[in-house]
Amino acid sequence: xxxxxxxxxxxxxxxxxxxxxxxxxxxxxxxxxxxxxxxxxxxxxxxxxxxxxxxxxxxxxxxxxxxxxxxxxxxxxxxxxxxxxxxxxxxxxxxxxxxxxxxxxxxxxxxxxxxxxxxxxxxxxxxxxxxxxxxxxxxxxxxxxxxxxxxxxxxxxxxxxxxxxxxxxxxxxxxxxxxxxxxxxxxxxxxxxxxxxxxxxxxxxxxxxxxxxxxxxxxxxxxxxxxxxxxxxxxxxxxxxxxxxxxxxxxxxxxxxxxxxxxxxxxxxxxxxxxxxxxxxxxxxxxxxxxxxxxxxxxxxxxxxxxxxxxxxxxxxxxxxxxxxxxxxxxxxxxxxxxxxxxxxxxxxxxxxxxxxxxxxxxxxxxxxxxxxxxxxxxxxxxxxxxxxxxxxxxxxxxxxxxxxxxxxxxxxxxxxxxxxxxxxxxxxxxxxxxxxxxxxxxxxxxxxxxxxxxxxxxxxxxxxxxxxxxxxxxxxxxxxxxxxxxxxxxxxx
Amino acid sequence: xxxxxxxxxxxxxxxxxxxxxxxxxxxxxxxxxxxxxxxxxxxxxxxxxxxxxxxxxxxxxxxxxxxxxxxxxxxxxxxxxxxxxxxxxxxxxxxxxxxxxxxxxxxxxxxxxxxxxxxxxxxxxxxxxxxxxxxxxxxxxxxxxxxxxxxxxxxxxxxxxxxxxxxxxxxxxxxxxxxxxxxxxxxxxxxxxxxxxxxxxxxxxxxxxxxxxxxxxxxxxxxxxxxxxxxxxxxxxxxxxxxxxxxxxxxxxxxxxxxxxxxxxxxxxxxxxxxxxxxxxxxxxxxxxxxxxxxxxxxxxxxxxxxxxxxxxxx
Numbered sequence: 001x002x003x004x005x006x007x008x009x010x011x012x013x014x015x016x017x018x019x020x021x022x023x024x025x026x027x028x029x030x031x032x033x034x035x036x037x038x039x040x041x042x043x044x045x046x047x048x049x050x051x052x053x054x055x056x057x058x059x060x061x062x063x064x065x066x067x068x069x070x071x072x073x074x075x076x077x078x079x080x081x082x083x084x085x086x087x088x089x090x091x092x093x094x095x096x097x098x099x100x101x102x103x104x105x106x107x108x109x110x111x112x113x114x115x116x117x118x119x120x121x122x123x124x125x126x127x128x129x130x131x132x133x134x135x136x137x138x139x140x141x142x143x144x145x146x147x148x149x150x151x152x153x154x155x156x157x158x159x160x161x162x163x164x165x166x167x168x169x170x171x172x173x174x175x176x177x178x179x180x181x182x183x184x185x186x187x188x189x190x191x192x193x194x195x196x197x198x199x200x201x202x203x204x205x206x207x208x209x210x211x212x213x214x215x216x217x218x219x220x221x222x223x224x225x226x227x228x229x230x231x232x233x234x235x236x237x238x239x240x241x242x243x244x245x246x247x248x249x250x251x252x253x254x255x256x257x258x259x260x261x262x263x264x265x266x267x268x269x270x271x272x273x274x275x276x277x278x279x280x281x282x283x284x285x286x287x288x289x290x291x292x293x294x295x296x297x298x299x300x301x302x303x304x305x306x307x308x309x310x311x312x313x314x315x316x317x318x319x320x321x322x323x324x325x326x327x328x329x330x331x332x333x334x335x336x337x338x339x340x341x342x343x344x345x346x347x348x349x350x351x352x353x354x355x356x357x358x359x360x361x362x363x364x365x366x367x368x369x370x371x372x373x374x375x376x377x378x379x380x381x382x383x384x385x386x387x388x389x390x391x392x393x394x395x396x397x398x399x400x401x402x403x404x405x406x407x408x409x410x411x412x413x414x415x416x417x418x419x420x421x422x423x424x425x426x427x428x429x430x431x432x433x434x435x436x437x438x439x440x441x442x443x444x445x446x447x448x449x450x451x452x453x454x455x456x457x458x459x460x461x462x463x464x465x466x467x468x469x470x471x472x473x474x475x476x477x478x479x480x481x482x483x484x485x486x487x488x489x490x491x492x493x494x
Numbered sequence: 495x496x497x498x499x500x501x502x503x504x505x506x507x508x509x510x511x512x513x514x515x516x517x518x519x520x521x522x523x524x525x526x527x528x529x530x531x532x533x534x535x536x537x538x539x540x541x542x543x544x545x546x547x548x549x550x551x552x553x554x555x556x557x558x559x560x561x562x563x564x565x566x567x568x569x570x571x572x573x574x575x576x577x578x579x580x581x582x583x584x585x586x587x588x589x590x591x592x593x594x595x596x597x598x599x600x601x602x603x604x605x606x607x608x609x610x611x612x613x614x615x616x617x618x619x620x621x622x623x624x625x626x627x628x629x630x631x632x633x634x635x636x637x638x639x640x641x642x643x644x645x646x647x648x649x650x651x652x653x654x655x656x657x658x659x660x661x662x663x664x665x666x667x668x669x670x671x672x673x674x675x676x677x678x679x680x681x682x683x684x685x686x687x688x689x690x691x692x693x694x695x696x697x698x699x700x701x702x703x704x705x706x707x708x709x710x711x712x713x714x715x716x717x718x719x720x721x722x723x724x725x726x727x728x729x730x731x732x733x734x735x736x737x738x739x740x741x742x743x744x745x746x747x748x749x750x751x752x753x754x755x756x757x758x759x760x761x762x763x764x765x766x767x768x769x770x771x772x773x774x775x776x777x778x779x780x781x782x783x784x785x786x787x788x789x790x791x792x793x794x795x796x797x798x799x800x801x802x803x804x805x806x807x808x809x
Contacts, residue, residue: 036765038769044532046536046537047534119544122541122545122548124536176578191577217755220753220755229650230649382526385535387525416535
């Protein structure tokens with residue numbers, strides 16, 4: 001052994017006895033997230049990861065969503081809606097300032113919504129603001145919003161990350177240095193590694209129990225598991241490795257909390273292409289796939305089968321998952337009725353996530369059993385967006401839609417799977433215009449049933465939210481009624 | 495030798511210009527619209543158009559290339575669409591992870607491999623056979639698999655090292671150094687195995703040559719023969735391979751940084767491609783290409799110094 005290698009070995013040995021750092025002091029929290037956000041401005045990008053760090057923690061809207069998915073007051077402490085559903089009178093919270101000291105009042109509301117709806121706006125959910133006719137400020141702490149037409153989803157939409165309050169002097173820099181009104185202020189972003197937040201000493205509401213929160217980006221399932229086990233992470237609310245959940249279930253140091261997200265995994269079909277324009281063929285595909293086995297194989301049994309584009313935590317949900325039970329014989333019969341003989345060839349396009357890759361393999365095997373030859377083509381995400389989403393150049397694809405309550409996509413004049421049902425569009429228009437809860441609930445159920453009947457896509461399962469965290473932690477959410485990690489109510493048990 | 499150096503430098507500049515054009519064109523052909531990736535499926539056409547204009551994507555291709563190239567020449571690497579910050583600051587930040595990682599792995603691989611190779615070459619029988627078997631395993635093991643194994647053993651079970659992540663040098667060099675030890679091992683061990691085998695082979699080749707027999711016949715001590723004559727002569731293929739390996743190491747960091755959740759250049763590239771953060775991808779690939787090209791030139795110069803016949807185009 002040479003002298004230099006002896007030295008090196010000595011250095012290694014000297015480093016060994018140091019124990020791995022435990023995560024933080026008892027009033028801080030380190031949270032794992034699977035993807036790094038592309039910027040920290042939820043009004044300038046669609047990525048869920050932006051909301052998972054910033055929504056409720058850094059930024060706030062007029063309304064917000066609680067853990068049950070209900071719309072509750074936030075920067076608007078109360079509101080009244082006119083009987084015709086056109087005028088919303090908001091009473092705003094007093095004593096609210098942005099992290100840079102800017103005062104929050106009605107002018108901020110006017111600015112934020114005006115910016116999002118402007119012609120040169122780059123807000124990913126511009127249509128949320130399209131119904132707004134005008135914002136008036138009778139006094140600094142009162143905002144009157146007039147709509148062009150009744151929009152039953154308006155208050156819910158204003159709780160989205162895309163509708164948070166931003167200030168004129170800081171909005172342009174929020175991507176790299178976010179300034180909001182929330183209980184935590186942005187402290188540091190180490191690109192590729194972590195984002196650090198600290199308690200906002202000037203917060204208008206009850207002070208958070210945590211003095212600081214660190215979001216650490218750990219994408220690799222094995223690395224995420226190791227980080228939790230070694231104590232480098234306190235919590236991973238959206239854990240990416242379903243196959244290792246059992247390991248944590250048998251470990252008393254951890255809480256395992258399985259909830260639901262808004263993610264709906266579907267086998268989307270191009271309704272404008274033969275033979276998928278025939279409802280019998282679409283139903284045949286639905287009968288050909290065993291959802292339960294699919295969930296077991298792709299997500300360790302942790303998802304919930306669905307029969308429509310709606311998840312069990314959504315308002316007025318009805319369970320339609322038994323509409324097309326697994327029945328290969330029935331599938332074959334429907335295919336022959338539709339004039340599709342054995343040997344039909346189709347291509348299923350698969351984006352990168354494991355649910356799609358694994359799910360695609362299994363779906364192809366199921367389709368093989370009913371005489372359909374499914375070829376698989378893996379693409380990366382940008383290509384999926386341009387080929388499938390923008391150009392509709394596809395037969396079928398396995399995809400998760402994670403936008404909350406997105407029944408509207410089936411009513412759009414043009415959407416990538418080309419579903420076109422006048423009946424459904426009528427239901428949706430009535431639902432948006434409805435001003436009373438009973439009518440809204442009835443129409444929500446009518447829409448779910450219509451989708452199950454027409455089966456424009458094969459609805460597979462609702463994506464689980466696998467939460468794993470230190471057993472001493474309190475206040476993390478079981479479900480994700482929106483893509484977010486609200487840590488404002490989190491604390492350590494004494 | 496001066497002519498040889500000038501020729502090498504000219505080739506370097508031409509290679510860089512060609513690389514920049516190739517990188518740019520490939521990224522234009524790559525399907526996917528950065529604006530659509532940022533704004534997602536629900537974005538309205540006019541919103542997408544507004545963002546494309548903001549990002550300068552509505553300009554003709556040749557103009558965008560000239561802008562990018564022109565800015566590069568003035569030291570301006572452009573802005574990342576994902577981070578909203580300058581690419582040069584991103585690269586500098588992440589260089590602080592990747593460079594120490596690659597250099598430490600290279601040093602560790604060399605320090606382990608060269609003595610082992612020399613030792614194996616100078617012994618027959620059990621020692622040689624043992625070293626060869628161990629290195630055979632080392633060659634066969636993929637580095638990501640070794641990385642997972644190291645994490646399981648040293649981070650999860652023994653809790654000696656962190657399982658991943660990087661505190662940053664400002665949090666104390668000690669903690670950051672410790673965060674790089676397992677990734678360094680994962681990168682270095684497979685490389686060391688290959689290097690040891692090549693060193694042994696080169697030493698055996700040299701060992702058969704006449705000038706060593708002459709030196710031994712003159713009564714020189716075996717250890718002097720070994721270190722003064724045999725080792726320097728055997729170093730030409732070894733240094734050449736080290737140069738090649740450094741390029742492989744850079745590619746290896748992409749996987750290793752992903753597994754260890756390290757914020758280095760490799761994971762930045764990986765992520766920038768997925769997000770179509772085009773300027774970042776262009777800059778990084780060009781940087782990697784530049785490193786590989788420069789290393790190749792350095793290897794040429796070093797081997798030419800060891801063995802002057804190479805500079806004269808002989809041997």
